[in-house]
Amino acid sequence: MSLLEQRVAETLSSHGSLAQAVPGFQPRAGQTDMAMAVTQTLEQGGQLVVEAGTGVGKTYAYLVPVLLSGQRALVSTATKALQDQLFSRDIPRLVEVLGLPIRVALLKGRSNYLCLHRMDQARHSAEAAQPGAQRALAKIETWSQATRTGDMAELTGLDERSSLWPLVTSTRDNCLGSSCPRYRACHVNLARKEAMASDVVVINHHLFFADMAVRESGVAELLPTVRVTVFDEAHQLNEIGVNFLGQQLSTVQLLELSRDVLATGLQLARGLVDWHALTDRLEKSSRDLRLAAGMHRGSVRLRWTDALPEGVESTEWTPALHNLVQALEQMQSGLETVVELAPDFQRLFERARELGQKADLFSQAPDPEGVRWAEVSAQLRLVESPLDIAQAFSALTKPVQAPLVLQDEDASDPESIQALMAGDPRHGADPQNPQASGLGQRAWIFTSATLGDEPSLRWFTEPCGLTSAQVMQVTSPFDYAKQAALYVPEHLPKPGDPGHAGHVAQLVVEAVELLGGRTLVLTTTLNAMRSIGEYLQTRLDPAANVEILVQGQSPKRRLMERFREGAGDGRAGCVLVASASFWEGFDVPGEALQLVVIDKLPFPPPGDPLFEARSQRVTREGRSAFADHALPEAAVALKQGAGRLIRSETDSGVLVVCDTRLATMSYGRRLIRGLPQMRRLSGHAEFLSTLRQFTTDATS
Structure with missing residues (x-):
């Protein structure tokens, strides 16, 4: 038994530090078994998939070995609720009990943080004129002066469904990156810098896959180089990953672009372009496309195996999509004339171009290797995605002798990942200096209470490309x-x-x-x-x-x-x-x-x-x-x-x-x-x- 295995077993035993310091803690055989398997994977590298029944205590079963190993780690969850629990309760408790000098950071997607630049602009928006909006904005501004993290979860009384939420947060689409006038004080960048200096970073699956899927210029901060990645609530990995690895175009994106172009144009370049004409055409073409998808009760997904979605009239759909492509082209032309005036216009131009490329993609035949559909509710969302994440994920998790530097959530693409896995020193791995770059086979831990209905856990491992992973099931201690x-x-x-x-x-x-x-x-x-x-x-x-x-x-x-x-x-x-x-x-x-x-x-x-x-x-x-x-x-x-x-x-x-x-x-x-x-x-x-x-x- 290795020294790390001895320390883990001792910590989880009836006379260990957890039993002495944590009220109600009781040793559980299943928890110890899982912790030993995690420890061996940390030491040897590779992939471990663990289905741990309710009550096993899987959180401590992976956290104790990870923290005691001293290795830099990412811990990813499916929900922000578990993410907050790990960061605010579980990890701090273990760090204190184990007496470890470990720095821990919490990192969410950018839309969870207050955007100071957009908050400055929010009072000039049409939404700010709604009843109660000015009072709510004043509350946000007061909070902005006291918060250290800018995490919107700290702000009580403002639900994510509020129309004000997108006005004071940013997305990959509308973030100005390093050109933003509030870049130095940006809460997202400060959170990423803190993550870079931390030993354990708690993220979520959405952020992990966004990191794989997109690149955005102007953002320099990266997640830390890690050798250990843990996915809790891993049963959601495939569905979340499929959404990020595909292509999407929604009327929400289009209408948000129209709103932002009109507000910015009237504020910074009034009279130079007919902003009302450009945005009116984009809004009309977006709504016409939604109407062409038909009326449905609730939310439905329409098959799309040919030129247009099933059940949709080509005489309505085809011209509506054509008009949308043209509206986005005109939007690009108008923005191109003012891009030199402000960084806001440069980013709006890039957004219009990206959405135009997506509209053009959905004007063509579907990719036979994937699946395409139209999701119709009050809004319209066009989606083309792979059937699963097996190909992308197996390439990412295959055994290599170089650590992976996960890029900023908006600054990564498959080419950079492949270069990294090949040991490209530009990405933090120096094959000439294994000690300095921390070379060694990476450890990947996947766990959930539900990963299949058979011992092989094939339901989970196949679509995730984990066919060579070690698999174990730990039954619940409940009677x-x-x-x-x-x-x-x-x-x-x-x-x-x-x-x-x-x-x-x-x-x-x-x-x-x-x-x-x-x-x-x-x-x-x-x-x-x-x-x-x-x-x-x-x-x-x-x-x-x-x-x-x-x-x-x-x-x-x-x-x-x-x-x-x-x-x-x-x-x-x-x-x-x-x-x-x-x-x-x-x-x-x-x-x-x-x-x-x-x-x-x-x-x-x-x-x-x-x-x-x-x-x-x-x-x-x-x-x-x-x-x-x-x-x-x-x-x-x-x-x-x-x-x-x-x-x-x-x-x-x-x-x-x-x-x-x-x-x-x-x-x-x-x-x-x-x-x-x-x-x-x-x-x-x-x-x-x-x-x-x-x-x-x-x-x-």
Whole structure:
């Protein structure tokens, strides 16, 4: 056993520093096993993929070895919530307990930081004239004088959905880089400089892939050279990566360009160009293209395998797209005449050119090696992407003898990555001086509670190009057979029945009246979420004194906070009806949550273009699109949803899956095997009896 392995094992033992300093810490065999595997990967290099069940303590299992190793590291998460938790709580606690002289930095995408230049301009914008806007801007300006980081998460009372948010933050599109008059004081650059001087940098997957995908001139700061990269919540890597490695054009981008051109033109070059004419044409062509995509309820993805999206009239779409290309060309011509006047015009010209290139791309036939679709909601988004990240990611993570310098989020491209991996000293790796450049095989750690439904974890490793990775599964320490039960109500109609959502809502009402809340309802569609939420809000007996929360009716953070509060102090317990993002990352330990109801098995929507393209590829490879693609996708999603129920050793609860296919179809056994080993409830009477027992236990 190496010295590092000894130190890690000692730290996680019953007599180690964590047991002595952290209240409630208990050694867990699974945590130690995972930590040993991480340690060996740190020492030898290579790729390690770990599925660590709920309660294993995977965060400490990778942080302890990484911190004790003394190696420079990136830790990447899928959500800003976990990113903030790692930076503000987990890492500082370990650094203190272990007594390590380690500098830690937090780095988010640029749109999370206050842009001082855009804040200066915001009062002159049309949005600033809206009721309450001036007061909100004044609050932002006051905060700007006190904040050290400029992280917008510090600013209470301003939601990311606010129309003011994009006015006071920057994006890759509108950042002026080193030409900005506030460049020296830029919070993004200061955060990157701090990251350069740190030993551990906490980032997120979006930032990691943005770093791979784009280059932007005028930004000199880089993320530090690291030998260790850890991806927590790694199950989201492929989907996040696909979005960044493809091409996108949206009406939001186009309208934001129009707004910025008009504001800047009138402020800095009034009368030199007919700014109203240019921006009016761009806005009209953008809206015409959205209208050409048709009217749809909610958000839909339209297949796009030929010249235009499926179901779209060519007589409307083709001229609308042509007019958009021309509007962007005219915008470039107008901006080109004033680019010398101010850096703002140079950046606006570059934005118009980039969007024009994308509009031209979508005027041509789709790339046969990828997939293209049009996403239609209130806005329109055109997307062309690879089917997965395997090719790009396998090239990035293959064994090499040079460390990778990850570029600034907006200043990296595949050529620079390849040069770096070849040991190009311009990128920080000096093959002539291994000691100085820290040469050695890189270590890549990937972990999540859910990475597949089979021991090989192929669902995760294949699309990520990690076919040579070491794979391990660490089971949860929770006693699911004792703590949790699974109920499949076979009396309900089939999932395709129009009345299915209503029957699910009736079952929830019956259960909630016994439990007094403490229920999370997860739906596979927004329509079902709205239907069930409305039913509960109008039909549940007021005497039950239960508060019904529905996703979308309040900010997500407030919904989570209220649900976790539960009953007490005169407050009712809660029912939360939600979809999408609440299937994962929502952690409610204790009696505030004892019933999770899932309306249907979460199979991917059959009409989704990306799912269909991946299914077709699986079929071409001689495999089953259902068994080898659709079923594993559903198994992982079901496992994520079920994972909301038991979050600690003292939790208890029931998982209800309102889909008879889980009990009647042969593939139901595979889906159940992928779930924690809960005891099965045999019928509705036993289900209600179990809920009554929870109520009795809670009041005793």
